[in-house]
Amino acid sequence: MIDVKTGFLLWVIQAGTLAILLIAIWLHGREQRHFLWFGIGFAAHATGLGLVGGRGDIPDFVSIHVANVTSLLAFGCWAGAISALDRRQPPLLAWLPPLVWIGCNLVPEVRDTFYLRVATHNLGATVGFMFLAFLIMRASFSSPRYRQMLAVVWSIQALSSISFCVFVLFDKPRNFQADIIGLWMGTVALIGFITAIIILAKMLMDRSEERLQALVRTDPLTGVLNRRGFTEAYQRLQDAAPLPGIGLLIFDLDHFKQVNDDHGHQVGDMVLQEFSNLCRSLLPQRAAFARTGGEEFAAVLAISEPRDAALFAETVRLALAERVISTEAQDLRITTSVGIAVSPLSRAGLEQLMTDADAALYASKERGRNRTSVKSGSRIMTVPPTGSGKADRDVDGRVDRQVAILKRIAAVATSLDE
Numbered sequence: 001m002i003d004v005k006t007g008f009l010l011w012v013i014q015a016g017t018l019a020i021l022l023i024a025i026w027l028h029g030r031e032q033r034h035f036l037w038f039g040i041g042f043a044a045h046a047t048g049l050g051l052v053g054g055r056g057d058i059p060d061f062v063s064i065h066v067a068n069v070t071s072l073l074a075f076g077c078w079a080g081a082i083s084a085l086d087r088r089q090p091p092l093l094a095w096l097p098p099l100v101w102i103g104c105n106l107v108p109e110v111r112d113t114f115y116l117r118v119a120t121h122n123l124g125a126t127v128g129f130m131f132l133a134f135l136i137m138r139a140s141f142s143s144p145r146y147r148q149m150l151a152v153v154w155s156i157q158a159l160s161s162i163s164f165c166v167f168v169l170f171d172k173p174r175n176f177q178a179d180i181i182g183l184w185m186g187t188v189a190l191i192g193f194i195t196a197i198i199i200l201a202k203m204l205m206d207r208s209e210e211r212l213q214a215l216v217r218t219d220p221l222t223g224v225l226n227r228r229g230f231t232e233a234y235q236r237l238q239d240a241a242p243l244p245g246i247g248l249l250i251f252d253l254d255h256f257k258q259v260n261d262d263h264g265h266q267v268g269d270m271v272l273q274e275f276s277n278l279c280r281s282l283l284p285q286r287a288a289f290a291r292t293g294g295e296e297f298a299a300v301l302a303i304s305e306p307r308d309a310a311l312f313a314e315t316v317r318l319a320l321a322e323r324v325i326s327t328e329a330q331d332l333r334i335t336t337s338v339g340i341a342v343s344p345l346s347r348a349g350l351e352q353l354m355t356d357a358d359a360a361l362y363a364s365k366e367r368g369r370n371r372t373s374v375k376s377g378s379r380i381m382t383v384p385p386t387g388s389g390k391a392d393r394d395v396d397g398r399v400d401r402q403v404a405i406l407k408r409i410a411a412v413a414t415s416l417d418e
Contacts, residue, residue, distance in 0.1 A: 009050075009053060011046075011049050011190065011193075012046045012049050012050040012053065015042045015043075015045045015046035015049065016042070016043065016046035016050075018039075018042045018197065019039045019040070019041075019042035019043035019045075019046055020039075021039075022035050022036075022038045022039030022042065023035070023036065023039035023040070023043070025039075026039060033081075033084040034081040034082075034084040034085045034204075035081075037077050037078070037080040037081030037084055037090075038077070038078065038081040038200075040077045041074040041075075041076075041077030041078040041080075041081065042074065044070050044071065044073045044074040044077060045071055045074040047067075047070050047071075048067045048068065048069075048070035048071025048072070048073075048074070049067075049071060050067075051063050051066060051067030051070065052064075052067045052068070052071070064117065065101075065105065068098075068101050068117070068120075068121050068124075069098045069101055069102065071121075072097040072098040072100070072101055072121070072124045072125070072128065073095075073097075073098050074128075075094065075097045075098075075124075075125075075127075075128030075129075075131065075132065076090070076094040076095040076097070076098070078128075078132060079091065079094030079131060079132060079135055080094065082132070082135045082136060082139060083135070085139065085141045085142075085207070086135075086139040086140055086141055091135075093131060094131060094135075096124075096127050096128075096131065097124035097125065097127050097128040097131075098124065100120065100123055100124035100127055101120055101121060101124050104116075104120040104123070105117070105120065114173065114174055114175060115168045115169070115171070115172045115173050115174070116169075118164075118165075118168045118173070119165045119168050119169050122161045122162065122164050122165035122168070123161075123162070123165050125157075125158075125161040126158045126161040126162040126165065129154045129155070129157045129158035129161060130154075130155070130158045132154045133150075133151040133154040133155045133158065136150050136151050136154070137151045141203070141207060142203040142206060142207060143206070146199055146202060146203050146206075147203075149199050150196060150199045150200065150203075153192055153195050153196050153199065154192075154196065156192060157188075157189060157192040157193075157196075160188045160189060160192070161189075216228065216229075217229030217232065219290070219291040221269055221272060221273065221291075222272055222273055222276035222291050223276065224276050224279075224280065224289050224290055224291050224297070225288060225289065225290035225291070226290060226291060226292075227290065227292050229290060230288060230290035230292065230298060230300070231350065233288035233290070233300070234248075234288065234300050234350050235350075237286060237287070237288060237300055237302055238345065240286075244304060244344060244345055245302075245303045245304065245305065245306070245342060245343065245344055245345055246300065246301070246302060246303065246342070246343055246344075246345050246353070247300070247301045247303045247306065247308065247309030247312075247340060247341070247342045247343075248298065248299070248300050248301075248309075248340070248341050248342075248350075248353040248354065248356075248357050249298065249299045249300075249301070249309060249312070249313050249338055249339070249340050249357065250292075250296060250297070250298050250338070250339045250340075250354070250357040250358060250360075250361045251275075251279070251296070251297040251298070251299070251313075251316070251336045251337075251338050252295060252296050252297075252336065252337050252338075252339075252361055252365070253271065253272075253275060253295040253334055253335075253336050254334070254335045254336060254337055254369045254370060255369075256268065256271070256294070256295035256334075257295075259271055259332065259334070263327060263329060263332070267327050267329075267332070270325065270327065271325055271332065271334055272291070272295065274323070274325050274334075275297070275320060275334070275336070276289075276291065276297070278316065278319055278320060278323065279297065279299065279316055282312070282315055282316055282319065283299065283312075284301060284312065286301070286302040287299060287300065287301045287302065287312075288300050298354075298357075299312070300353075302345075303342065306340075306342040306374060306376055309340050309342055309374070310340060310372060310374050310383070313338040313340055313372045314372055314383070316336070316338070317335070317336055317338055317370065317371075317372055320334060320335060320336050321333065321334075321335050321370065335369065335370035336370070337361060337364035337365050337369045337370060337371055337372075338360075338361065338364060338371070338372040338373070339357045339358060339359065339360030339361025339362070339363070339364055339372075339373055339375070340357060340360055340372065340373065340374040340375065341353045341354075341355075341356030341357040341359075341360060341374075341375050342374065342375075342376055356375045357375065359375055359380065360373040360374060360375040360380050361373065363375075363380045363382055364382060367382050371383065
């Protein structure tokens with residue numbers, strides 16, 4: 001059987017190597033903060049164990065108090081990693097384990113007695129493992145199966161730590177050499193440590209695969225779906241939509257080339273991002289939105305009747321016309337032309353809908369831009385009609401968004417019912 005110092009050394013090498021690897025991964029993708037949290041946690045764990053293993057060769061204060069506080073700080077870092085994966089702020093209670101050590105060691109008898117310090121460390125570890133198990137069970141990333149497995153491992157480690165805490169309180173060992181059970185408990189802890197790392201590695205690999213798949217299906221500039229992602233979203237919507245119809249909308253930003261020519265591509269990119277954010281904020285449930293070309297976007301909606309699609313289009317059109325996009329040079333106002341194709345769900349085909357929506361979009365542009373046209377059957381209806389470009393303005397000449405939307409709803413309903 002290996003001696004205590006050798007065991008500490010092996011554990012330090014393992015945790016330290018893992019810390020270096022995780023921090024190196026974070027340096028290549030700094031938006032993935034969970035790698036940094038995990039790396040710092042394993043670095044703290046390795047440092048604390050290394051200092052404990054140096055007992056007799058370094059000052060007692062460092063090998064006892066600094067070592068144990070540093071080791072227990074790892075639980076807060078690991079909790080921060082889980083919170084980062086779950087897109088939450090790290091809870092303050094995550095830092096309770098080192099506070100348990102500090103608080104208990106304010107009592108002179110605990111501070112000066114070996115077995116009481118060992119019990120205190122294991123009490124802090126128990127709190128840390130229980131909190132990690134709690135956090136992973138309430139998390140939403142990865143699969144429930146892996147989260148439950150990890151919660152079980154950490155719960156077993158918490159049970160092991162509290163059992164060891166109770167044992168040393170009764171056995172009262174005077175040093176590590178006298179603590180025979182501690183070697184077995186250390187073996188259990190090491191097995192749990194390795195098992196938790198394996199499960200976490202699998203969870204992180206799955207998450208990385210999900211992120212890669214998302215990148216393949218997402219437009220990098222705006223963050224919305226690209227053509228591939230839109231095609232897949234359309235298929236899912238067609239398979240799952242509880243409503244009888246489906247509507248496909250194509251948006252084209254009016255005179256966008258002039259924006260790029262006059263203000264530069266950076267401003268043009270800002271316009272595309274603003275429009276994407278606007279559409280996503282207004283997108284109803286059972287719908288998908290994508291950038292399908294330079295300044296061209298598409299949306300697909302599950303609808304009960306054609307006017308539902310027209311209502312969404314008009315809401316977006318009017319909201320965009322009302323929005324002021326601030327740039328360093330000047331404020332911009334942008335409009336969009338919209339083409340809509342609708343079809344019963346049972347006969348909906350993406351290619352035909354795209355063709356029909358393109359025809360409706362062409363009608364919107366031909367009739368003055370900043371309009372919505374709907375192709376239903378062989379007819380193409382446009383609102384507002386040609387020559388009514390000022391119909392959105394009230395008597396004071398200001399855009400009244402709510403009144404304008406109500407006017408458009410009435411116009412769409414009348415046109416589609418004719």
